[in-house]
Amino acid sequence: MTMTLDSPVLATDTPPAVNKGWQRLARPLLGIVVPLTMALAWEAAVWAGWSNGRLVPPPSRVIATIAELAQSGELAKHVTTTLFRVAAGFGFGVIAGTLLGAVSGYWGIARRLLDPTVQALRAIPSIAWVPLFILWLGIFETSKVALIAVGVFFPVYLGVMGAILSVDRKIVEVGRTFRLSGPAMIRRILLPAVLPAYVVALRVGLGLGWMFVVAAEFMGASEGLGYLLIDGQQLGKPAQILAAITIFALLGKTTDWLIERLTAPLLRWQDAFRPGGDA
Structure with a gap:
């Protein structure tokens, strides 16, 4: 059997489905490159004797x-307590921030009544x-x-009100x-338009929740990562301090990822820009 110039040539490139599979696997792995490199560098520095690792223990000790x-x-x-x-x-x-943010964003009179007080309270440090x-x-x-709840409330409130x-x-x-009608306007117009900003507000609120739990567990706690x-x-x-900080980071990232994954189906309608060729 002879092959002419017009005969189809078998493709030797990797199928697109395989490429996408590798990309989905590689993207999460890229996120650990920086912390892993820093950890290995510090481990090597302690092993080489450049530091005794007493105040900043190496990763192996942590x-x-x-x-x-x-x-x-x-x-x-x-971990369970925290x-x-x-x-x-x-x-x-989230409940309080969503309700008050929606009221302040939808009704001008409510915004003029509530927002100045909320903004003043937002400036108060958590320790206060x-x-x-x-x-x-x-x-x-x-x-x-x-x-x-106070720490979570403010970013959610601002996110909802600002999005509306x-x-x-x-x-x-x-x-x-x-x-x-009013309910139909909210369901079909406002809710889809507000949802992307609302998801971001939830993620910011969750991050502040993890920050505020440390201050909360300073209040006479006998259990929790803040107690550690x-x-x-x-x-x-x-080493125990760094262990608690590491667990905080892992839990915070995991819960943030859960919110991102759980809300992803609600945002599939978006045709948003993906820098770097992300799909």
Whole structure:
């Protein structure tokens, strides 16, 4: 059998489906290149004797500390307690921020009444709330959850209100042209337009929730990752401090990824710009 110039040539390139599969696998791995490189560099510096690693222990010592905490059962107890506090505070903060943000964004009179007070409260540092919440709610779980909820509330409130105010007026006019009712206008016009900014606000609020839980667990806590930080500082255990910080980072990134994945189906309609050729 002879092959002419017009005969089809077998493709030797990698199929597009395989390329996309490799890209999906490689993208998450790229995110660990920088921390992994820094960790290996510091491990090598301590191993070479350039530092004794006493105040900043090498990753191997931090991993050993995490393993010890896991074997003793303390790690599961502290992680579970902190996760519960963040989840409860995040839930209350999201509900309050969403409701007040929607009211302030949709009704001008409500915005003029509420927004100045909210903006003034937003400027108060998180630590300033601690003695007040202890006085009002005691040193137990209620005050800790309330402090986390405060941290989550403000970015969600601002995100929802700002997203509603930034909706294109022409889209609203189209809805009015079709004589949509108030609920229909919200469901079919405002909600899809607000959703991308709302997801970003949720992610920012969650990040602040993880930051506020540390301040919350300074309030007389006997369990939680914040307690591990205080215990390590008081007993002079830098490896334990870095272990708690590492777990905070891993939990924070995991929960942020969960929000991103759970909300991704709601944003599939977007034809957004993807820099760098991301699909």
